[in-house]
Amino acid sequence: xxxxxxxxxxxxxxxxxxxxxxxxxxxxxxxxxxxxxxxxxxxxxxxxxxxxxxxxxxxxxxxxxxxxxxxxxxxxxxxxxxxxxxxxxxxxxxxxxxxxxxxxxxxxxxxxxxxxxxxxxxxxxxxxxxxxxxxxxxxxxxxxxxxxxxxxxxxxxxxxxxxxxxxxxxxxxxxxxxxxxxxxxxxxxxxxxxxxxxxxxxxxxxxxxxxxxxxxxxxxxxxxxxxxxxxxxxxxxxxxxxxxxxxxxxxxxxxxxxxxxxxxxxx
Amino acid sequence: xxxxxxxxxxxxxxxxxxxxxxxxxxxxxxxxxxxxxxxxxxxxxxxxxxxxxxxxxxxxxxxxxxxx
Numbered sequence: 001x002x003x004x005x006x007x008x009x010x011x012x013x014x015x016x017x018x019x020x021x022x023x024x025x026x027x028x029x030x031x032x033x034x035x036x037x038x039x040x041x042x043x044x045x046x047x048x049x050x051x052x053x054x055x056x057x058x059x060x061x062x063x064x065x066x067x068x069x070x071x072x073x074x075x076x077x078x079x080x081x082x083x084x085x086x087x088x089x090x091x092x093x094x095x096x097x098x099x100x101x102x103x104x105x106x107x108x109x110x111x112x113x114x115x116x117x118x119x120x121x122x123x124x125x126x127x128x129x130x131x132x133x134x135x136x137x138x139x140x141x142x143x144x145x146x147x148x149x150x151x152x153x154x155x156x157x158x159x160x161x162x163x164x165x166x167x168x169x170x171x172x173x174x175x176x177x178x179x180x181x182x183x184x185x186x187x188x189x190x191x192x193x194x195x196x197x198x199x200x201x202x203x204x205x206x207x208x209x210x211x212x213x214x215x216x217x218x219x220x221x222x223x224x225x226x227x228x229x230x231x232x233x234x235x236x237x238x239x240x241x242x243x244x245x246x247x248x249x250x251x252x253x254x255x256x257x258x259x260x261x262x263x264x265x266x267x
Numbered sequence: 268x269x270x271x272x273x274x275x276x277x278x279x280x281x282x283x284x285x286x287x288x289x290x291x292x293x294x295x296x297x298x299x300x301x302x303x304x305x306x307x308x309x310x311x312x313x314x315x316x317x318x319x320x321x322x323x324x325x326x327x328x329x330x331x332x333x334x335x
Contacts, residue, residue, distance in 0.1 A: 039335025061335075073335075129335035152331025159331050174328055176311075179299040187333035197334075223328060234274060236326050239307045 001026070007099065011053055024213035025053065029099065031212035034058035034121040036109055036137060038085040040187070040197030041151050041204060042127030043075035048205035050093035050100055054212065057093060058121055060105040061085045072194035109133055111256045114140040123208045124148035127201060129187060131178035132259040138163070138171035140256040142247045147211055149204040149219075154185065156193050156228040158200035161219055161238070162207045168221030173241040173248075178259055199226060268321040279319070286314040294327055301328035 003011070003025070014020045014028075031054045035042045038061040049057050065073075065080045065088050073085075080088040086104035093102050103120075107113060109128070114136055118124050124146055126137045134150065141148040141163060150171045151160035163170050182189075203224070210216050223236045246253040268281050272292060279291070285304065289297045302309040303326040309317050319325070 037335045041334040063335075127334050129333050131330070131332050134332070152333055154331050154333045157331065159329075174301055175330060176301070179296070179330055184296050184299055184330045184332055187335075190333075192333050236273075236303075236328070237306065238328075239303050241308055 019215040032056040037127030041201035044201035045205040058103040285317040
């Protein structure tokens with residue numbers, strides 16, 4: 001497959017990078033990324049992946065666009081209020097780049113659908129807003145040996161880590177089990193500064209692009225934390241954990257399962 | 268004794284445990300924080316009995332659930 005002149009022009013700022021080049025851009029055009037959650041994190045990730053020419057982008061979310069989403073979920077616009085988030089996201093992505101194919105899944109992830117959803121993709125971006133989904137995505141990606149980017153944001157803080165099979169620890173290694181409902185505040189309860197999704201979601205897109213293009217080192221084995229108020233980034237090296245319930249030497253979790261729905265914050 | 272907490276070196280009283288450090292540092296959601304000590308996870312049931320020593324390096328890892 002050769003790029004057209006228009007595509008060479010469209011991706012010229014990528015192609016000129018020695019770490020990407022024509023080869024990396026071809027990989028991107030053949031790459032497949034699934035974004036779970038079309039919200040604060042998923043919006044910027046989807047915009048950048050579409051613009052980057054990632055060949056197939058899946059986006060999963062059961063919600064419709066609410067006016068309270070627009071302060072941070074930049075893929076949706078005011079006329080989209082009431083529309084399914086995945087449709088709104090698809091329209092924006094296709095408007096940015098007609099080269100790409102968008103698969104819209106109007107569903108929340110669950111133990112019943114997660115393995116089938118992630119199976120068709122090379123890399124998964126966790127842009128969900130609750131611990132039940134975050135643990136589900138982690139477990140499914142570990143079990144299916146699927147690289148993914150985890151992230152969380154709250155108030156003026158955000159953090160992310162990347163899981164690649166065989167290259168360092170998973171989300172469950174660090175946090176073991178979800179906290180009980182309401183033990184740890186959600187964005188709805190505590191608020192989140194809009195641009196935080198832009199910072200952290202863009203970093204997730206960066207990891208997906210690097211993974212697919214084969215550029216640089218990924219954020220495996222470390223947690224990158226960002227505090228907007230002190231304007232500090234820290235890359236915290238994570239210790240090894242051999243007894244992890246899902247990625248350890250003797251895993252007790254061998255198939256995905258759903259934590260109580262009560263953990264989910266319905267927005 | 269000197270401890271390095273989240274990359275910052277500070278002076279603390281000798282004999283401090285991980286549980287006491289969590290209080291002194293005003294850790295948010297203290298029940299649900301993961302603690303790394305000198306590049307090893309401290310088991311959540313062992314915060315009371317884990318005594319910190321001079322030059323120990325501690326990281327608090329926080330749950331962050333938002334995203335949508």
